[in-house]
Amino acid sequence: MAETSTYETVIGLEVHVQLATQSKAFCADDAAFGAAPNTHISAISLGHPGTLPKLNEKQVEFAIRLGHAIGSEINANNSFDRKNYFYADLPKGYQLTQDRAPICIGGKVAIKGSNFNKEIRIHHVHMEEDAGKSIHDLDPKHSLIDLNRAGVPLLEIVTEPDFRSPEEVDVFMTTMRQLVRYLEISDGNMEEGSLRCDVNISLRKKGAAEYGERCEVKNVNSMRFARQAIEFEVKRQANILNAGGIIKRNTLNFDPATGVTSPLREKEDANDYRYFPAPDLTPLELSSEFIEKIKTNLPPLPAVLYQQFTKDFALSEYNANLLTQEKAVAFFFLRLSEQSKNYTGIANLLINKVIPFANEQKINISEFPLSAKALTDFVQLIEDGKVSSSLAYQRLFPALIESPDASPLALAEKLNMIQDGDDDFVSDLVDAAIANNPDKVKAYQSGKKNLIGFFMGEIVRASKGKADPKAVNALLRDKLS
Numbered sequence: 315m316a317e318t319s320t321y322e323t324v325i326g327l328e329v330h331v332q333l334a335t336q337s338k339a340f341c342a343d344d345a346a347f348g349a350a351p352n353t354h355i356s357a358i359s360l361g362h363p364g365t366l367p368k369l370n371e372k373q374v375e376f377a378i379r380l381g382h383a384i385g386s387e388i389n390a391n392n393s394f395d396r397k398n399y400f401y402a403d404l405p406k407g408y409q410l411t412q413d414r415a416p417i418c419i420g421g422k423v424a425i426k427g428s429n430f431n432k433e434i435r436i437h438h439v440h441m442e443e444d445a446g447k448s449i450h451d452l453d454p455k456h457s458l459i460d461l462n463r464a465g466v467p468l469l470e471i472v473t474e475p476d477f478r479s480p481e482e483v484d485v486f487m488t489t490m491r492q493l494v495r496y497l498e499i500s501d502g503n504m505e506e507g508s509l510r511c512d513v514n515i516s517l518r519k520k521g522a523a524e525y526g527e528r529c530e531v532k533n534v535n536s537m538r539f540a541r542q543a544i545e546f547e548v549k550r551q552a553n554i555l556n557a558g559g560i561i562k563r564n565t566l567n568f569d570p571a572t573g574v575t576s577p578l579r580e581k582e583d584a585n586d587y588r589y590f591p592a593p594d595l596t597p598l599e600l601s602s603e604f605i606e607k608i609k610t611n612l613p614p615l616p617a618v619l620y621q622q623f624t625k626d627f628a629l630s631e632y633n634a635n636l637l638t639q640e641k642a643v644a645f646f647f648l649r650l651s652e653q654s655k656n657y658t659g660i661a662n663l664l665i666n667k668v669i670p671f672a673n674e675q676k677i678n679i680s681e682f683p684l685s686a687k688a689l690t691d692f693v694q695l696i697e698d699g700k701v702s703s704s705l706a707y708q709r710l711f712p713a714l715i716e717s718p719d720a721s722p723l724a725l726a727e728k729l730n731m732i733q734d735g736d737d738d739f740v741s742d743l744v745d746a747a748i749a750n751n752p753d754k755v756k757a758y759q760s761g762k763k764n765l766i767g768f769f770m771g772e773i774v775r776a777s778k779g780k781a782d783p784k785a786v787n788a789l790l791r792d793k794l795s
């Protein structure tokens with residue numbers, strides 16, 4: 315076991331977001347994921363001699379959208395560079411990226427967990443294109459190459475080394491996923507590689523001012539792998555440092571099957587990419603109107619909605635968090651909140667019934683079969699004490715799904731679910747329960763107070779769910795004492 319407790323872990327991320335544009339970054343090829351191999355290609359994405367790239371305006375718009383959302387300065391004069399290297403899935407021999415003048419500079423992202431609440435500083439965001447994909451595990455003898463991904467637009471978000479634990483990385487990646495989905499610039503799907511990151515990790519003695527030397531784990535495409543890679547690296551680096559060794563700045567690969575990192579290349583023979591300005595793309599000059607218009611059209615952001623949900627609607631942090639995960643859900647809540655002020659009741663209904671139903675049926679919540687009015691009327695029935703909440707949730711709700719056009723009140727009446735607030739009705743039931751259980755009454759009176767639950771159960775059952783539990787409870791305590 316490595317002794318790690320004397321060190322502080324320092325982590326910086328380079329996050330890649332695959333953009334949900336229709337076409338690729340520099341040509342008209344379809345950018346969609348999942349097509350038959352090598353069907354979304356052209357002379358341009360293959361970099362044939364004499365072809366000219368042409369910039370996709372959507373990519374620029376999406377980059378600015380993200381920049382505005384994280385408070386970056388938008389660099390109106392940005393430009394592309396060629397990053398030269400040889401790889402089988404990069405037939406052009408170079409990648410178009412932004413090295414000298416990225417499109418977004420600075421910014422920050424707030425993250426919050428059980429033992430941290432901080433801001434991660436963003437160094438910059440730049441545009442680039444993806445490479446193709448080499449597949450090594452399909453054919454016993456050959457590596458296969460799929461170039462559909464070659465030229466798909468990416469944003470790379472480079473953070474400052476501000477993370478101190480895998481939990482912080484986890485929350486940041488979840489926050490980025492949520493953000494790119496709200497902004498509708500990416501599906502944020504980690505399994506399909508739309509969101510992935512390079513994780514830079516170093517250790518330093520607690521209290522030290524200088525950062526230690528770092529290693530970079532390439533292309534991590536799941537939150538679980540990121541955590542495993544960090545935990546492994548922390549132990550590996552601590553072992554080396556504890557033995558008096560020094561960390562070499564390696565680029566590492568993480569193998570999910572073994573949970574182990576291994577060197578891809580060392581700094582000594584690191585690639586020299588020989589960046590130079592892309593000769594076939596003119597530098598961008600963005601007008602302030604273009605930049606401002608994108609800002610004006612930004613959707614409400616999750617952090618702002620969270621504030622509104624906790625402050626204006628007085629929802630619990632837990633509920634507000636759940637309801638702002640997905641933009642469609644948050645907007646659905648907002649629609650209901652315009653019809654009823656019973657915000658907690660609406661939140662409970664969405665979380666316990668509507669969202670699970672939409673998930674089960676694999677429909678978008680916006681396609682939910684009941685109208686906003688029916689849902690808020692349903693909540694009001696419970697609020698007014700007309701239908702007990704257990705009866706409403708367990709029986710009325712499924713009945714409404716069967717008859718989506720029915721009024722909740724009419725259906726509750728038809729199904730004989732209207733709660734009896736009638737004192738005599740409740741009183742008779744309480745008397746009967748007491749008369750039928752003399753032993754239990756004695757036991758209760760001699761101190762077994764939790765028998766109250768037994769009586770409650772008897773009475774609510776006898777009422778077929780129609781007795782108001784609050785009224786029963788009050789009367790029962792009264793009569794038993």
Ligand code: ADP
Binds near residue numbers: 328476515
């Ligand atoms: P380079 O120019 O060598 O690529 P950068 O300074 O641009 O390095 O940093 C690249 C990434 O490495 C960033 O995400 C940054 O936060 C991270 N990083 C830099 N120094 C450290 C360190 N000492 N420990 C962990 N991560 C680091």
Ligand code: MG
Binds near residue numbers: 328470
């Ligand atoms: Mg990089």
